[in-house]
Amino acid sequence: MSLLTHLERLAGEALLRGSGQSRNRQSAQTLEERLAEYFGDEITDAFAYGSSIRGTSLPRYYSESIDIDYMVVFKSDGCTPTTYLKRLLQFAQVNYPRSVVRQSTPAVSIRLAHLTFELVPALPAFLSDYKIPTSQGAWMGANPRGLEKKLAGRNQDCGGMLKPAIRLAKLWNTHSGYVFNSFDLESQAAALYYVGAQNVRDHFLVILRNLSLGFFSEASAWRVDALHRARALSAEAIKFDSQGDVKRAIHTINKLFP
Secondary structure (H helix, E strand, O other): OOHHHHHHHHHHHOOOOHHHHHHHHHHHHHHHHHHHHHHHHHEEEEEEEOHHHHOOOOOHHHOOOOEEEEEEEEOOOOOOHHHHHHHHHHHHHHHOOOOEEEEEOOEEEEEOOOOEEEEEEEEEOOOOOEEEEOOOOOEEEEOOOHHHHHHHHHHHHOOOOHHHHHHHHHHHHHHOOOOOOHHHHHHHHHHOOOOOOOOHHHHHHHHHHHOOOOOHHHHOHHHHHHHHHHHHHHHHHHHHHHOOOHHHHHHHHHHHOO
């Protein structure tokens, strides 16, 4: 086994599939049916978005939970974000009485045994696709499917190797205490240039080398240390791999992952 095939295997194992994917799909279908029955024509749309749709979410055994973001689009009747959140909270309490339900702006969480739904109320917007609540209780513009479309295009440009590389980066991120939030990591990865990258290993290394902590860098020294450590370990693994010492290369790169 080479370092490349080892990383390809890890990226494949980090893809949610099979019975777990089917179970999540069934839960989402049930949620949609209950939303439609409960709200009727009060809502105009309801759909999942986020990493679960982009193909970059990790199986539960790699992370604490699987969160599926779900946008519920209401007809605008002049109410505040808090009012729509209360409506979603009441829906959740009625339809999921045995689950852990809580409200935390901008979403209402429904925690099932195998996943957590994050219901986000939304209204149609003029200057953006939708508007959703902020943590301060106001409205802000949102384009929930924007990254999904961009990442799909970039992944195609990269010969299908970008999404597996992102899953590797998210494995490292999870193992390192969440240096980045998931959306930020994926957004940065989708915006990078992968000139010369020929395989999943190369794309993963480009991501590690170019992730930016931004405003985190001054406030959180542990994030800086975690990113520096990841870059040092990956460089060391590549050195061993180039020397033909595959065993030490794999042993070194594995320090990045759960």
